[in-house]
Amino acid sequence: MAANNSVVSGDFLLRKVKLIVVQVLILIFFCINVLLILTFFKNKCFHVTTRYMLFALTLLSDSLLLFLSDILVIFFNFNITIHVWLCVIISVLVLLYTTVTPVTLTAMTLERYVAICMPLRHGELCSTRRTVYCILIIHGLSSVPCIVIFSIFFASASFSFYNQYHTCAVEMFSFEMWQSLLRSVIYQIQCLIMFCIIVVSYVKILKVAKAASGEDKKLTTKGLKTVVLHGFQLLLCLIQLWCPFIEVAVFNFSVYENIKYMNYLLFYLAPKCLSPLIYGIRDECFFMALKKYASLGLFKLNNI
Numbered sequence: 001m002a003a004n005n006s007v008v009s010g011d012f013l014l015r016k017v018k019l020i021v022v023q024v025l026i027l028i029f030f031c032i033n034v035l036l037i038l039t040f041f042k043n044k045c046f047h048v049t050t051r052y053m054l055f056a057l058t059l060l061s062d063s064l065l066l067f068l069s070d071i072l073v074i075f076f077n078f079n080i081t082i083h084v085w086l087c088v089i090i091s092v093l094v095l096l097y098t099t100v101t102p103v104t105l106t107a108m109t110l111e112r113y114v115a116i117c118m119p120l121r122h123g124e125l126c127s128t129r130r131t132v133y134c135i136l137i138i139h140g141l142s143s144v145p146c147i148v149i150f151s152i153f154f155a156s157a158s159f160s161f162y163n164q165y166h167t168c169a170v171e172m173f174s175f176e177m178w179q180s181l182l183r184s185v186i187y188q189i190q191c192l193i194m195f196c197i198i199v200v201s202y203v204k205i206l207k208v209a210k211a212a213s214g215e216d217k218k219l220t221t222k223g224l225k226t227v228v229l230h231g232f233q234l235l236l237c238l239i240q241l242w243c244p245f246i247e248v249a250v251f252n253f254s255v256y257e258n259i260k261y262m263n264y265l266l267f268y269l270a271p272k273c274l275s276p277l278i279y280g281i282r283d284e285c286f287f288m289a290l291k292k293y294a295s296l297g298l299f300k301l302n303n304i
Contacts, residue, residue: 018261019077025269026070033063036280039290050126050134052286054108055279057135061100062272068094069268072168084161087168088153092146095170099142099190101272102237105230106194107134113201116223117208145186152179194234202227222282229279236271 037059039046046052068090075082115122153173166172174180205227209220240263280286 015077019073022073025265026066029269030063030066032277033059033066035293036276036290037063039286039293042293043289048128050111050131051108053131054104054111058101058104059276061097061104062276065094065097065272075168079167081165081167084164084166087166087172088150090168091170091173092150095146095149096142099145100138102191102194102234103138103142105233106197107138109198109201109227109230112223112226113204116205116220145183145190148186149173149183191234191237195231198227198231198234233271236267240267
């Protein structure tokens with residue numbers, strides 16, 4: 001009996017340590033994202049440039065996801081249940097902004113394609129007004145999987161179900177296996193289309209890079225690296241979609257918890273925090289502004 005109690009207490013302690021690690025990482029990554037967002041809003045020149053406006057959208061989207069996913073992680077670890085209708089609202093935002101970031105990355109790739117392969121039309125196609133329309137289109141395209149998933153759920157669930165208390169998870173909205181498969185197929189098709197767009201853009205930019213020389217060659221080479229970075233981010237997003245199927249295949253609960261924890265760290269937290277930082281540092285103009293505000297913040301702290 002004592003041995004069983006020690007095992008239970010050991011598992012409880014391990015779960016709390018994991019939760020603390022997640023909270024520390026989320027706090028660090030959230031602070032980084034906030035610093036990047038403040039850098040964007042402090043510089044008016046960024047407000048009229050398409051790639052910076054789209055970059056800010058990914059930062060805001062990922063920051064919201066960090067906040068909401070952290071709430072769900074805390075609920076899961078402490079077995080906190082909430083009304084289904086409240087879970088629906090949270091899940092709608094999570095599903096929507098999970099898709100907004102990869103769609104925005106694809107739009108950023110197209111912006112680089114226009115800048116390098118169609119430089120004379122870049123000012124016309126990537127104006128501030130068109131970028132605002134683009135952001136609205138991004139949200140429209142990102143809402144398609146969400147609309148499909150919740151339309152099926154609303155048609156299947158009874159009214160009494162919304163007043164029940166459950167642990168909030170996206171899997172809760174799939175009553176049948178085919179609904180989970182349909183959700184995955186929609187996301188896979190969406191990611192495949194985005195990958196095709198990125199690959200085609202890369203090939204077109206590569207052709208221009210081979211023909212370019214001097215300063216133009218440097219610009220196109222940097223554009224190629226940016227496209228590769230976007231492709232890598234999309235790959236991580238695709239792996240994230242496969243994670244639920246890997247988790248479902250595991251029957252041992254302790255192994256399931258460990259795999260779910262590692263998937264969350266590697267394929268959810270890391271891409272949403274490290275990639276924006278890398279992208280911000282790679283851009284010389286944004287990096288100089290970031291360095292300025294970061295050093296200013298440290299200077300104020302030292303004088304307190």
